[in-house]
Amino acid sequence: MGSIRTSVLALAALVFALLVPQILSYYGEDYLIGSASRIAIYALAAMSLNLILGYGGMISFGHAAYFGVGAYVVGIASFHLFDGSTIFGFGGTDAALLSWTLAVIVSALVALVLGALSLRTSGVYFIMITLAFAQMLYFLFVSLEQYGGDDGVIMYNGRNTLPGLDLSDDTTFYYVCLAFLVAFTVLVALLIRSRFGKVLQACRQNEDRMRALGCKVEHYKLATFVLAGAAAGLAGALNGNHAEYVSPDYLHWTKSGDLMIMVILGGIGTLFGPIVGAAAFLLLEEFLPVLFDTANLTEYKEHWRIVFGPLLILVVLFARGGLLGTLATIGGRNER
């Protein structure tokens, strides 16, 4: 990492990402811009999970909780503005600056509380307790009849508003998502080389040694948890806007699983792995069913996961370091 090659590749990828709307419209496939936004959003969420999972070695199986809480903050704020009712005396808003900031703060607070409780355990217990907390939140939102229960909240006012930008325009919205992804990537790139990042990576390798060296391991793990929760909350807020709809599915454990798969698929503990993983995952999800059509297997289309599952296992078994690691190896260089 940090090599000239990586920088050149990252820059090329960025230029490509910036040109995606133009490329799509050149081929007359403008409607796919929504998929591009989704990739940017999930890449942001997966990258935040990678901080915990990849760099920190904490196997959190409940990351969708923060994604969902961020989305619900935006959904609930929009709901009350439309409905004319209030929550805690607050009449709702569809201003992005306020709504998204709230989403980040609330999901960070939830991460602070759940992290402080979960980090008292380790190993399998940690996996189970993060999963359990996320499912608790899932059922909490299912039980909120006011916000549609199972069905969730439709944002009747449409996407949030941002001064000077029209978020209802899909291309503009894509660029906003991309800007957040790029900003967070830069933040993580700095973070993992900083003193804080070194501590995090050292804790993953040898926690006992860190304690013996005088490190208050829990403080750093919790801080990482909160940061990752905040970023996942932002991703959730963006996804709520993208879909103009928020539901308990955002917090379901399968969503946490999807995020984990993206991280592992792309390359766990690497800077760009989660982006590659999110792109691969969502593109496969979108186009595998189409391939079934092309192969005259339309009746099996809904079982596209039958292909996806084994594909995933192959990557995990044979492509150590995920897709990114494999690309690097093919390119004649070993990451890490």
Next chain:
Amino acid sequence: MSDSPVLQIVDLRKSFGALSASDNVNLEINAGEIHAVIGPNGAGKTTLVAQICGQLRPDAGTIHFNGQDITAVPQEKRPALGLVRSFQITSIFPDFTALENVMMAVQLHSGHSFHFFADAGKEPTLTGPALDFLRVVGLEDAAGNAAYALSHGQQRRLELAMALALQPKMLVLDEPMAGMGTEETNHVIALLSQLKESVTMMLVEHDMDAVFALADRISVLVYGQIIATGSPDEIRNNAKVREAYLGDESLADA
């Protein structure tokens, strides 16, 4: 501080089920001495080290360090008091380079690590001292090597460099020479006798040459009990020690 011991252990007890790993241990270690703790495998030496450094909580008894009762102080707070250990089973950061391993110790010694933006790898306040400590243990040539790829002896020395980087007042060394070749052992013996000027040491060691070369006093631990404490000569000639521990080894030439 001059006449009271640096480390004072009183009536320490620790059991694992029916096994008494520390059976009423009393031990005083004075400022500036190298105090060796010897005893057969399974005597409870590592368990004692773990309690001194807070990795294990004793069942009963107290530990005072520089007059302060540290029995309940969490292990991560003890290095800041000046009490630092090394591990019998090498405990390093395998994916970091040798330099990064020591840099981590330097970094943790320098205060909290809530610094998010500056590249730690380029901070001279970390690399400079870390290189110095690698030099002290003779590992400067391997600074850029991944720690997992170092030889056993090099890893043992890295372990020591990390402990030194915390600038301890007292070092608790758990078999620092275990598995080292003669040349490396001699290097470490020379290093420890140099350090003696500035650091109090408790040295758990099986290598009797090293123990008798370095120790000012020796305590013998058998089945969780200290059966004797004294100067190397006293220990060498102690009947109980010979019977319980040194009996089958020739000490005449040690």
